[in-house]
Amino acid sequence: xxxxxxxxxxxxxxxxxxxxxxxxxxxxxxxxxxxxxxxxxxxxxxxxxxxxxxxxxxxxxxxxxxxxxxxxxxxxxxxxxxxxxxxxxxxxxxxxxxxxxxxxxxxxxxxxxxxxxxxxxxxxxxxxxxxxxxxxxxxxxxxxxxxxxxxxxxxxxxxxxxxxxxxxxxxxxxxxxxxxxxxxxxxxxxxxxxxxxxxxxxxxxxxxxxxxxxxxxxxxxxxxxxxxxxxxxxxxxxxxxxxxxxxxxxxxxxxx
Amino acid sequence: xxxxxxxxxxxxxxxxxxxxxxxxxxxxxxxxxxxxxxxxxxxxxxxxxxxxxxxxxxxxxxxxxxxxxxxxxxxxxxxxxxxxxxxxxxxxxxxxxxxxxxxxxxxxxxxxxxxxxxxxxxxxxxxxxxxxxxxxxxxxxxxxxxxxxxxxxxxxxxxxxxxxxxxxxxxxxxxxxxxxxxxxxxxxxxxxxxxxxxxxxxxxxxxxxxxxxxxxxxxxxxxxxxxxxxxxxxxxxxxxxxxxxxxxxxxxxxxxxxxxxxxxxxxx
Numbered sequence: 352x353x354x355x356x357x358x359x360x361x362x363x364x365x366x367x368x369x370x371x372x373x374x375x376x377x378x379x380x381x382x383x384x385x386x387x388x389x390x391x392x393x394x395x396x397x398x399x400x401x402x403x404x405x406x407x408x409x410x411x412x413x414x415x416x417x418x419x420x421x422x423x424x425x426x427x428x429x430x431x432x433x434x435x436x437x438x439x440x441x442x443x444x445x446x447x448x449x450x451x452x453x454x455x456x457x458x459x460x461x462x463x464x465x466x467x468x469x470x471x472x473x474x475x476x477x478x479x480x481x482x483x484x485x486x487x488x489x490x491x492x493x494x495x496x497x498x499x500x501x502x503x504x505x506x507x508x509x510x511x512x513x514x515x516x517x518x519x520x521x522x523x524x525x526x527x528x529x530x531x532x533x534x535x536x537x538x539x540x541x542x543x544x545x546x547x548x549x550x551x552x553x554x555x556x557x558x559x560x561x562x563x564x565x566x567x568x569x570x571x572x573x574x575x576x577x578x579x580x581x582x583x584x585x586x587x588x589x590x591x592x593x594x595x596x597x598x599x600x601x602x603x604x605x606x607x
Numbered sequence: 608x609x610x611x612x613x614x615x616x617x618x619x620x621x622x623x624x625x626x627x628x629x630x631x632x633x634x635x636x637x638x639x640x641x642x643x644x645x646x647x648x649x650x651x652x653x654x655x656x657x658x659x660x661x662x663x664x665x666x667x668x669x670x671x672x673x674x675x676x677x678x679x680x681x682x683x684x685x686x687x688x689x690x691x692x693x694x695x696x697x698x699x700x701x702x703x704x705x706x707x708x709x710x711x712x713x714x715x716x717x718x719x720x721x722x723x724x725x726x727x728x729x730x731x732x733x734x735x736x737x738x739x740x741x742x743x744x745x746x747x748x749x750x751x752x753x754x755x756x757x758x759x760x761x762x763x764x765x766x767x768x769x770x771x772x773x774x775x776x777x778x779x780x781x782x783x784x785x786x787x788x789x790x791x792x793x794x795x796x797x798x799x800x801x802x803x804x805x806x807x808x809x810x811x812x813x814x815x816x817x818x819x820x821x822x823x824x825x826x827x828x829x830x831x832x833x834x835x836x837x838x839x840x841x842x843x844x845x846x847x848x849x850x851x852x853x854x855x856x857x858x859x860x861x862x863x864x865x866x867x868x869x870x871x872x873x874x875x
Contacts, residue, residue, distance in 0.1 A: 435711075452627065453627070
């Protein structure tokens, strides 16, 4: 990407969502959600299971889009300018999506082709990303033989191959041990700081939030909170982010 | 618009499908054993009971095993198309369908790439089967093996698109066994794959009418005529039209705003 287009891209938010609502039949899954993520920002989307996080991601990636509201990636509407918008998103899905019978390199080559890259370019970009996640040595290993944490890192490398402006991660640490989890969180934060990639990290685990992150709390399809992780507990008059989250989500539960 | 990114995308999807196929040797073996069992066991037994009198496109009285080879070619493609749709359902559960669908290329193009990939896999299977049949003595004119290629592509698209369409409606793998019973078997048995239509007519008028309407009958006849260097315009026209229709419906089925995908998907 050229310097000129990068600076133009960073002038607009990496992700803008305006008044987004979505329902499966009669059941409202997302209700009037608005948010925005700037370039280089690390935003944690917190919500209990069933809050609507995965649905939100499905709508952003346009797996389905029978919805109301606006979604823009780097200024491009995901519906009307789908090609440009999609080219700017990298995704790590909740379920593993690597082909276990193929090697790491083959999986990444497939992704490169899906983004219109030639063999050589795909390989160059794949190697660069694998090196970042410390898995260049394993490039010819079958995915089946990698650990859960390694597979996640390969998926992050894959998600970044096409130099997206926005990286979406849907509960990426599910099933990982504590050390791999911490490493993954650190890696994603580094990406933000060093490359200016905007990260939207969905989780229900409070300890994955860094003090400098912005926190969105999604509960029953509604966005309850949008503020810095450092200031939220004080505003709610509690000691920790964990208590703040419990209070927000618990209160909602009690009201219903 | 530059053409090369589109070709890279196609190459990637086809390459992945072939790689997967090579890794699944049991699938390849099953795809070959099934028609070969029909050919060596079923046809040999039925040869005694069923002679096939002169029927187009054959010039002479043919043995039963010669008659059913094009039907078995269709069967290979039918199973492959459904299997690839099974892998779609499986893929979607495993998530790799998502990887395909978040590519920036238009969804119709991604689905066409996927269909072409599964069709090419079925073509490889068919030629291996025809080679074995050749050594067994079932030999079509040499040029017939070339003429049959476009017929195989059309049939592959037709059954592949049908599988794709079904996969956009099926939520769970369990339901797929039902599709096998309610789609593959009727399509195969109620067609001209095993008996010529006039022969079926002698048995039952109703079955004859169903078989004559079955698009798979026309695909098999298209393959049969092509193998014997003949162009059956009616069979080709119907097969191409059905393939195009099913492809259109499958693309609609995977459309993010209109299709079934919008009504299903993960609820969390």
